[in-house]
Amino acid sequence: MEFAKRMDKFGTGIFSVLAERKSERLSQGKSVIDLSVGTPNIPPADHVIDALSNAARDKSNYVYALSDLPRLKEAVAQWYDRRYGVALDPESEVVSLLGSQEGLAHIALSIVDEGDTVLVPDPCYPVFADGPLLAGAELFYMPLKEENGYLIDLDGIPEETAKKAKLIIVSYPNNPTTAMAPDWFYEKLIAFAKKYDIIVLHDNAYSELVFDGVQCGSFLRFPQAKAVGVEFNSLSKTYGLAGARIGFCVGNSRVVKNLSTLKSNMDYGMFLPVQEAAIAAITGDQSCVAATRAAYEHRRDVLCGGLNSIGWKMEPSRATMFVWAKLPAGYTDSEKFAMELLEKTGVMVTPGSAFGPSGEGHVRMALVQDEEVIREALQSIKESGILNL
């Protein structure tokens, strides 16, 4: 058998290696506290589950959806207006995604040709790079440096690269660095995109998981944002709906249209009961969002506070469901450290290098375990001596 050369670009990946080590440990009867993958363990609100299950009982809902219900698009437009102060035309500026991951994997296919340049943050959520690679793009990595508050340094992109680039991918609050972007950054991004005629894709998966009383908005609220790009949003973390696969691409109507056309050749739309769940989530009682935010904020306090108190010093995350920590003193290789941590403590984290070359020297911990389990992890790390104190 011969397979496509493009598959050479996708290695086995550290996530599979970690998963293997995890099952090895479990089969030996050893415990694992998994803080590696961002799978939320906070369930959706009852009214969302009710909407899904009621619609699932309706036998007429098992046809191909083919497209989004007009009520769903309306609901998204109302949600964007109410939550972010952004006006969207439901008909032309909204398309659903089978999880934002699906849209992120596919959108570059609708924008770039083989060999075109795509600007990608480094470190980044892996599909930001994998989607464009699938489309045959050349990646230009934009390093996110601590000294710049993990913001993309737009001035550091060479003129020649900016002229060639067709797409830039940006995401704040940021996974994995947990950084947020100030207004001036978005204004500068829009001016940059206009100057070089580059489409902006802003991923806003974590706008609701912002802590310490701070609020975060949408890229589309800035003047001219819609002229240059789109925003991706996801109900996975905000509403605890990760497995239901619900995301949206909203904003520039030409970009939305192109993506919808591509998708209409790939999938037959979102299962109708899932569309009903999405409507219930974004139009219903929003107190679940505040409760989810408070739960992640509390876990952040327990994990960051606990690690600081046992000598692993770090800044507490200001947003997202992650902690981005520098390796403890004496370690330089994040993969080696993550493996040693798993071996000695049973705590599984993701090496920073999995998110791109600039992620080296860090690990990412996902706040996906309850408080008692996080406390067990802290105890185990403290007792293991891995911190070399």
Ligand SMILES: Cc1ncc(COP(=O)(O)O)c(C=O)c1O
């Ligand atoms: C930054 C970011 N974007 C998108 C996604 C994918 O979310 P979804 O479940 O909507 O595919 C994730 C999931 O962890 C994420 O961290």
